[in-house]
Amino acid sequence: MKIGKEFNIFLFSIKLLLKRKSSYYIFLILMVLVFFIASASFITASIKKELILTHEELPDIVIQRVIGGRQQYIPMDYIDKIVSIPGIKSILPRVWGYYYFDYSGVNFSIVGIDPLEPFYKKSLEENIKHIKTDDLIKRDDWMILGNGVRRLFSEIGYVDYAYFKKPNGEYIKLRRFDYLTQESAIFTNDIILISQNTARKLLGMDDDYVSDIVVNVYNKNEVVTIAAKIRDILKDARTVTKKDVLNSYQNVFNYKLGFFITLFGVLIFTMMVIVIDKLGGLSETEKLEIGVLKATGWTTSDVLRLKFYESSFLVLQAFIIGVLLAVIYVYILKAPIMMNIFSGYASLKTEYQLIFAVDFKTLFLIFIAIVPFYIAAIIIPTYRIATLDTYEVFK
Amino acid sequence: MLIGRKERLFLALFLFLDILFAALLITLHSDTIKIDRMKNDVKLVGLPDTALVTEARFVRHRSLTDVYSIFDFSPEAREVFPFSFVYDINNNTKGQHR
Numbered sequence: 001m002k003i004g005k006e007f008n009i010f011l012f013s014i015k016l017l018l019k020r021k022s023s024y025y026i027f028l029i030l031m032v033l034v035f036f037i038a039s040a041s042f043i044t045a046s047i048k049k050e051l052i053l054t055h056e057e058l059p060d061i062v063i064q065r066v067i068g069g070r071q072q073y074i075p076m077d078y079i080d081k082i083v084s085i086p087g088i089k090s091i092l093p094r095v096w097g098y099y100y101f102d103y104s105g106v107n108f109s110i111v112g113i114d115p116l117e118p119f120y121k122k123s124l125e126e127n128i129k130h131i132k133t134d135d136l137i138k139r140d141d142w143m144i145l146g147n148g149v150r151r152l153f154s155e156i157g158y159v160d161y162a163y164f165k166k167p168n169g170e171y172i173k174l175r176r177f178d179y180l181t182q183e184s185a186i187f188t189n190d191i192i193l194i195s196q197n198t199a200r201k202l203l204g205m206d207d208d209y210v211s212d213i214v215v216n217v218y219n220k221n222e223v224v225t226i227a228a229k230i231r232d233i234l235k236d237a238r239t240v241t242k243k244d245v246l247n248s249y250q251n252v253f254n255y256k257l258g259f260f261i262t263l264f265g266v267l268i269f270t271m272m273v274i275v276i277d278k279l280g281g282l283s284e285t286e287k288l289e290i291g292v293l294k295a296t297g298w299t300t301s302d303v304l305r306l307k308f309y310e311s312s313f314l315v316l317q318a319f320i321i322g323v324l325l326a327v328i329y330v331y332i333l334k335a336p337i338m339m340n341i342f343s344g345y346a347s348l349k350t351e352y353q354l355i356f357a358v359d360f361k362t363l364f365l366i367f368i369a370i371v372p373f374y375i376a377a378i379i380i381p382t383y384r385i386a387t388l389d390t391y392e393v394f395k
Numbered sequence: 396m397l398i399g400r401k402e403r404l405f406l407a408l409f410l411f412l413d414i415l416f417a418a419l420l421i422t423l424h425s426d427t428i429k430i431d432r433m434k435n436d437v438k439l440v441g442l443p444d445t446a447l448v449t450e451a452r453f454v455r456h457r458s459l460t461d462v463y464s465i466f467d468f469s470p471e472a473r474e475v476f477p478f479s480f481v482y483d484i485n486n487n488t489k490g491q492h493r
Contacts, residue, residue: 014402047445053430057438062459071460094441098455107449109456111440123439127432148446183429184436189446190455193439212459214441240459245443248458317409324416331423343447352447355430356423 009302013310016289026274027318030370033270034322035329037263037366039338042330044253044260045359047342050186051249055242059092059214061227062240073209078234082215085229087222092119093210095196097203099164104152106348109191112199128178135177140195142177148189148348150179167204174198186352259341260362267366271373278377282385290385291393303386304379311378315371323363331356 017023063082065074079091095112113120115136124131128144136142143162145153153162153176163171180188200207217226227239282290293303329335331354339352385393437443443458453460 011402014406015399018402018405047447050430050433051445054434054437055443057434058443059441064459096442107455109442109446109449111442113439120439123435127435127439146446180436181432183432186445186447187433188436188440190449191440191442191446245458248443317413320413320416321409324412324419327416327419327423348446348449353429353433355433358420 006305009306010309010313013306014313016306017310017314020285022283023314027314029270029274030315030318030374031322031325033267034319034366034370035325037260037267038323038326038363039330039335040260040263041359041362042326042357043335043338043342043354045357045362046330046354047186048249048253049357050355052246054187055246055249058242058245060217060220060223060242061215061230063213063215063230063234064238064240065212065234065236066238067236073205073211074213074237076208076210078237079213081233082213082230085226085233087217087219087226089216089218090119092117092214092216094212094214095199095203095205096211097199097205099192099202103156106152107190108149110199110202111191111193112196112203113193114196127180131178136195140197141172141174142195143174144177144193145179146188146191147180147182147185147351149192150176152348164202166201172198172201182351183353186354189352190348264365264369267369271369275373275377278381282381287385287393290382291390294386294390294393300383300386304383307378307382308375311375312371315374319367319370330354 063074063078065072065078074093076093079093082088083091097110099108099110100106101108113124115121115124115133121133124133124136153159158176160176162174162176164174165171174194180191180193194202199205203211205211215226215230217223223241223243227241230239231237281287290303293306294300298306329338334351334354442456444456446455448454
């Protein structure tokens with residue numbers, strides 16, 4: 001039977017593979033290379049997917065006030081000036097800034113929210129289960145912690161309360177009310193949500209000033225026009241639209257791509273070494289194998305098929321196992337060491353949740369760079385030897 | 396029989412790993428709850444960029460700052476490895492409307 005014969009050739013090729021030491025080494029090298037490149041591409045694809053998907057939730061336009069190249073707080077009456085622009089759906093003043101926690105040497109992002117504001121009330125109730133926004137309205141000394149801040153605070157003993165230093169040196173005591181989910185840690189790791197009044201105190205901001213103003217519009221096609229109108233009215237304002245944010249994200253991906261290209265260079269170099277080594281001629285044992293097969297009556301095409309099965313099994317399995325290990329490493333073990341490359345030196349300790357994303361383009365590129373080259377590097381010298389006279393081979 | 400015990404074990408192992416690979420891909424692919432939680436939190440906070448690098452504002456909320464924000468902290472352009480060499484001044488499209 002035809003299929004039976006092919007299968008037998010395949011089984012025989014496995015037998016030969018197992019017998020040869022060099023096949024183990026080649027398998028290991030290819031697998032490790034694929035593993036590294038695939039893990040890097042999984043991490044970048046994950047971060048990219050998270051950024052792109054969550055970017056839809058950001059406000060349409062952020063208005064900042066820039067004087068002398070420096071960002072300043074915006075007076076509240078700027079809102080009255082732009083409120084008459086047609087097409088604007090909502091305008092929300094925001095109070096946020098940074099707090100340097102010198103005990104641990106980390107920066108927190110402090111975001112002041114107003115539980116009376118319908119937008120904040122609604123998203124608080126959506127995000128945090130069993131939250132009672134009424135409790136938040138009654139008092140001012142609450143805080144909702146991001147996952148990284150929560151862990152840092154519990155390490156240093158700030159279990160229920162934490163103290164923050166105001167710009168004038170006084171301390172205020174805040175009570176931990178709740179915390180944000182660990183799932184969003186990649187975005188909210190360093191976030192502390194506090195009431196807007198407390199945030200103003202911590203950031204040294206007057207009551208009639210805000211950090212920036214966000215504007216949402218009805219028609220997404222009008223964003224650029226409305227941003228232009230806002231800049232026309234507020235002469236010292238700078239607008240950052242959702243599109244600008246996306247462009248900025250793109251810069252990050254370019255860098256991550258550079259990291260990937262470095263790894264890819266290693267892969268190409270290794271493949272070149274393997275191919276050149278193979279094209280220089282097969283090893284003595286391999287030559288002998290082919291000679292014996294030919295002597296025992298195998299045709300040239302049978303030998304070629306045998307070598308094809310052998311090499312494609314080796315290289316395909318190396319590819320699949322490499323990618324499998326990368327999937328386990330990145331999504332199950334959470335990329336223990338490699339993730340440090342992507343995070344900064346002073347970052348809060350975190351357990352990032354990477355969502356599953358496959359960059360098929362990259363995987364395909366690795367596949368193309370490895371599989372056909374390796375198979376060709378085996379088949380071509382085999383053909384050269386198999387077409388020789390058997391006597392020549394043994395000589 | 397052409398196939399020995401060693402080869403049979405070997406083939407079975409690789410078949411198992413391949414099936415495991417396919418199964419992992421399928422199970423991980425159907426996991427969409429996390430991204431919804433992320434989206435909700437980003438909506439609540441309203442700030443862009445990842446918290447991977449939190450050193451200063453020009454790297455933490457990179458999309459909301461401009462190249463001059465670097466000088467808010469110090470008159471020199473401070474290096475924040477490896478994040479700061481990501482950003483190319485010429486490539487920065489923000490502020491071009493101004």
